[in-house]
Amino acid sequence: MLHSVRLLDTTDSTKIWRKFRGSGHRYPLLIKFNYWVLYKSPDNSWFISASPSMKELWIYSRAVPSKKRLERMVRKASELGYDVRKLEFPAQ
Template identity: 75%
Template sequence: MQKIHSWCFAAAVALMSLSSPVLSAQAEPRPVAVAMDHYRGTWLEIGRRPMWLTDGCVAGYSTYKPGRTQGEVQVEDGCHVRTPGGQLKTVKGGGRILDLGHGNAKMRVRYPFFITFNYWVLYKSPDKSWFISADPKMRNLWIYARAVPSKAKLKVMISKASQLGYDVRKLEFPAQSGR
């Protein structure tokens, strides 16, 4: 049963990529350099741009593991349906660092059904506990952290996203475990 839900989640990712909004004329954002250890462990999805794919998704996360070759990253994205204790939906993909050795901030992930997304790290906190990523056209933006942030830290995260030029009014902040 879990495999059926995972394939449905992957199919939804596929449909979302086909219906993405028209590209804007905005200049590409500037990624920041990160060490390869950035792509290890689990990051909680704190904020994101709403999209029908994530409707009802809360307590989202991305888990990164080193791949078989240098610059390869195994990715598992997941979320729970409606409540942090709800049914888990996951999709796995294979990531490749596009600027390996020159910043390590641009990752392309291939999901099932030949769906590909580009994720660029645009900001990483000095203590490496949270970061902001976006696609190269800044249509979508995500805020990730190692732990659920305090309200004060969340305000800092939102402010940083705004400083990067993103319209933070487009963000949503789904419930996390412990919120």
């Protein structure tokens, strides 16, 4: 469950602080992290974000992407400097 999102720099909406609650065994987890939006597709249907260290990277999509679109997303992440061999894709 998303708890809050805050822009870190109001002049640059690509740097975001996010906080949300996860579910723990006994107590709910409170997860906080900064991330940067590295790329947004021209049609706003997907975007790429990463931690400032580039150790974590996420590709968000409004819908399950086609194989061709997923290849384009991964290629863009590679162009941005991320080691795409580390990407994991959950079963849909």
